[in-house]
Amino acid sequence: MGFAATLALAGCGDRSTDSGTGTETGAAATDLSIQPLVQVDTEGNEVAKTDTAAAASPAGNGSATCAPTTTIAMAGALTGPNAALGINIINGVKLALDEHNKANPGCQVQLGEYDTEGDPQKATQVIPQIISNPNIIGLVGPAFSGETRATGGILSDAGLASLTASATNATLTQSGWQTFFRGLANDDVQGPAVARYMTDTAGFAKVCVVADNSDYGVGLARSVTDTLGPAADPSCAASIKTGDKDFAATVTQVQGASPDAIFYSGYYAEAAPFVQQLRSAGVEATFVSADGVNDPQFVSQAGNSAEGAILSCPCGPAPDQFKSDYEALNGQPPGVYSVEAYDLTTILLTGIDAGQVTRPQVVDYVRNYDGNGLARHYRWNPDGELASALIWIYDVQ
Amino acid sequence: MIATIVADATTSYTARSIDFNVSALVDNFWQLTIDGLSYGSIYALVAVGYTLVYGVLRLINFAHSEIFMLGMFGQYVGLQLLGFAPSGNTYNEGMLATVVFLGLAMMFAMATSGAAAVGLERVAYRPLRKRGAKPLIFLITAIGMAFVIQEFIHFVLPRFVDLGGTNAEQPIKLVDPKVEFTVFGAPVTNVTLIIIGSAVVLALATEVLINRTKLGRGIRAVAQDPNTATLMGVSRERIIMLTFLIGGVLAGAAATLYTLKIPSGIIYSGGFILGIKAFSAAVLGGIGNLRGALLGGLILGVAENYGQILFGTEWRDVVAFVLLVLVLMFRPTGILGESLARTRA
Numbered sequence: 223m224g225f226a227a228t229l230a231l232a233g234c235g236d237r238s239t240d241s242g243t244g245t246e247t248g249a250a251a252t253d254l255s256i257q258p259l260v261q262v263d264t265e266g267n268e269v270a271k272t273d274t275a276a277a278a279s280p281a282g283n284g285s286a287t288c289a290p291t292t293t294i295a296m297a298g299a300l301t302g303p304n305a306a307l308g309i310n311i312i313n314g315v316k317l318a319l320d321e322h323n324k325a326n327p328g329c330q331v332q333l334g335e336y337d338t339e340g341d342p343q344k345a346t347q348v349i350p351q352i353i354s355n356p357n358i359i360g361l362v363g364p365a366f367s368g369e370t371r372a373t374g375g376i377l378s379d380a381g382l383a384s385l386t387a388s389a390t391n392a393t394l395t396q397s398g399w400q401t402f403f404r405g406l407a408n409d410d411v412q413g414p415a416v417a418r419y420m421t422d423t424a425g426f427a428k429v430c431v432v433a434d435n436s437d438y439g440v441g442l443a444r445s446v447t448d449t450l451g452p453a454a455d456p457s458c459a460a461s462i463k464t465g466d467k468d469f470a471a472t473v474t475q476v477q478g479a480s481p482d483a484i485f486y487s488g489y490y491a492e493a494a495p496f497v498q499q500l501r502s503a504g505v506e507a508t509f510v511s512a513d514g515v516n517d518p519q520f521v522s523q524a525g526n527s528a529e530g531a532i533l534s535c536p537c538g539p540a541p542d543q544f545k546s547d548y549e550a551l552n553g554q555p556p557g558v559y560s561v562e563a564y565d566l567t568t569i570l571l572t573g574i575d576a577g578q579v580t581r582p583q584v585v586d587y588v589r590n591y592d593g594n595g596l597a598r599h600y601r602w603n604p605d606g607e608l609a610s611a612l613i614w615i616y617d618v619q
Numbered sequence: 620m621i622a623t624i625v626a627d628a629t630t631s632y633t634a635r636s637i638d639f640n641v642s643a644l645v646d647n648f649w650q651l652t653i654d655g656l657s658y659g660s661i662y663a664l665v666a667v668g669y670t671l672v673y674g675v676l677r678l679i680n681f682a683h684s685e686i687f688m689l690g691m692f693g694q695y696v697g698l699q700l701l702g703f704a705p706s707g708n709t710y711n712e713g714m715l716a717t718v719v720f721l722g723l724a725m726m727f728a729m730a731t732s733g734a735a736a737v738g739l740e741r742v743a744y745r746p747l748r749k750r751g752a753k754p755l756i757f758l759i760t761a762i763g764m765a766f767v768i769q770e771f772i773h774f775v776l777p778r779f780v781d782l783g784g785t786n787a788e789q790p791i792k793l794v795d796p797k798v799e800f801t802v803f804g805a806p807v808t809n810v811t812l813i814i815i816g817s818a819v820v821l822a823l824a825t826e827v828l829i830n831r832t833k834l835g836r837g838i839r840a841v842a843q844d845p846n847t848a849t850l851m852g853v854s855r856e857r858i859i860m861l862t863f864l865i866g867g868v869l870a871g872a873a874a875t876l877y878t879l880k881i882p883s884g885i886i887y888s889g890g891f892i893l894g895i896k897a898f899s900a901a902v903l904g905g906i907g908n909l910r911g912a913l914l915g916g917l918i919l920g921v922a923e924n925y926g927q928i929l930f931g932t933e934w935r936d937v938v939a940f941v942l943l944v945l946v947l948m949f950r951p952t953g954i955l956g957e958s959l960a961r962t963r964a
Binding site for chain 1: 708796883928932933
């Protein structure tokens with residue numbers, strides 16, 4: 223029911239005539255932001271939020287001792303066009319390490335930063351460097367699905383625990399790797415979860431599924447369309463090109479179908495102009511999308527048109543204390559997957575504090591880990607997927 | 620088993636992406652035509668830049684797309700100087716003030732693009748011309764300069780100012796599209812009116828400039844026979860500079876109109892595909908031919924808009940280029956033929 227009210231608001235234009243310089247990052251002059259709404263399972267049913275008070279803390283009891291060379295590595299895109307995600311992750315790792323090292327003078331764990339630029343080919347050169355460094359006992363990463371696919375085998379052969387905070391391609395855990403642990407739900411969970419949320423909770427009877435032509439967009443759209451079943455209207459199922467900014471024809475097509483909602487399967491760079499053009503054309507259907515759009519840039523570029531948009535994400539929301547600590551250390555607010563990176567680093571650190579400091583010990587420790595983090599409960603199946611994989615639903619308000 | 624699943628998935632996806640959706644085309648015919656015309660006007664203005672330079676220098680200035688991109692940034696900075704903060708929301712300044720601000724934004728864009736085009740000619744092409752470089756060298760230089768300008772906005776500029784970089788700029792929207800009237804049931808928005816109206820005025824002005832003024836006669840003379848033109852007292856270097864200036868100014872105007880339509884399109888890579896389309900439009904109409912560029916732009920804009928609803932949006936660029944190939948097969952010099960000199964009224 224709440225959506226009807228949001229919907230009605232979404233159409234209203236706003237008048238603002240302030241002057242001065244605005245920053246282009248973040249949701250500067252708009253007071254809209256992406257807020258967590260509810261956590262759901264694959265059936266679209268609500269699941270209560272994990273108790274963050276019971277979350278493992280990287281600080282431990284303060285009396286841990288370890289060799290001063292003990293190192294945790296992070297691998298992911300730290301430069302290049304996709305660096306934002308890698309930076310969110312490494313800053314989360316840094317915060318956990320900072321809290322740990324401040325609390326434990328006897329155990330100063332080092333951080334090894336390895337930049338893959340998100341490129342699978344670079345990753346195949348970078349990951350062997352990590353493996354050949356005997357001080358590194360655990361890895362947070364690789365960040366993206368492509369680079370993980372390219373290097374999961376050698377990491378498994380080397381017996382180095384690799385905990386990813388962001389690689390969500392579902393097939394990664396089907397390769398028989400022994401040391402790969404995914405710290406969040408995969409794409410096969412997200413599609414059905416958001417689709418059932420749309421039909422069951424939000425009550426949309428007619429949804430237009432619009433996908434971009436990326437692997438991610440096509441795969442997610444397929445799984446959403448399958449789960450939506452008859453609610454997915456094939457007459458307005460459209461496909462757009464990554465990099466396009468003009469969606470006049472798609473908007474016309476969607477307008478003709480007058481759906482209850484539009485599910486966009488792709489990234490924020492296209493989603494922002496798309497939602498803007500939909501609203502300009504008078505389409506008031508709820509805009510629903512997934513983690514590719516769950517970024518402050520979406521709100522900052524789409525402005526008021528983003529209002530009321532529903533965005534799913536396997537990533538958990540950042541608690542307030544985490545937000546302020548993170549910002550104090552890194553000078554920027556946490557982003558998507560920062561919390562996951564922090565949680566996974568914490569798991570490695572509690573292992574180190576418990577004396578698990580060789581690579582096989584760390585793998586064993588993670589495999590048998592069972593505890594709460596800030597984002598969710600962490601316990602892994604033998605294949606490296608979380609035992610309970612949940613999706614968060616956010617909305618723009 | 621697995622193979623079957625994969626095959627099934629692939630077929631169903633392929634089947635969906637090459638829809639042959641005739642009914643959607645028929646239902647939305649006028650809407651698509653109007654949208655196509657507004658795009659076409661933008662292509663046409665950019666195409667003039669390609670065509671004039673080709674006419675005078677026999678050079679395909681591939682960096683012209685980046686001149687257009689710089690125009691988008693130019694008007695963006697201009698609006699910020701005028702006190703508009705980017706917000707993603709629409710400013711409501713009243714009709715008259717909005718028109719004035721749009722005009723000023725266009726001036727900023729024209730100045731930026733015009734200066735950039737002249738600068739490009741100075742820095743990249745003139746030294747080559749002085750040394751008598753071969754046409755291929757010019758072409759490679761043009762492509763190289765396109766990358767230099769793009770990557771400058773992508774990597775260098777954000778280090779110094781709060782502009783450029785990987786993400787698109789947060790938009791400054793002056794006008795919210797509002798339906799003014801309908802043509803055969805298809806809504807025509809104020810934005811479409813501004814775009815088509817401005818493009819017509821600018822195209823007429825260029826037409827008069829090239830065909831009715833002394834400067835235009837000079838340009839046509841150099842295009843027809845540079846040596847004789849020089850003997851007749853036309854300064855070739857000056858004409859070349861002015862040709863780049865005219866092309867750049869029109870690209871700047873097109874950039875303003877484009878950002879009016881797509882406010883969040885201001886990004887370092889935003890000129891590339893549009894530039895290639897405009898170049899195709901110029902070739903389609905007959906490169907070197909002013910009216911050909913204008914006509915080619917309009918045809919390309921409308922045709923690709925029909926094509927994208929007929930075959931699916933991701934086929935839009937394919938439609939545009941297939942059309943180009945088809946036209947060139949039957950009319951290798953484009954619809955109106957090649958010569959700039961022959962377009963005299």
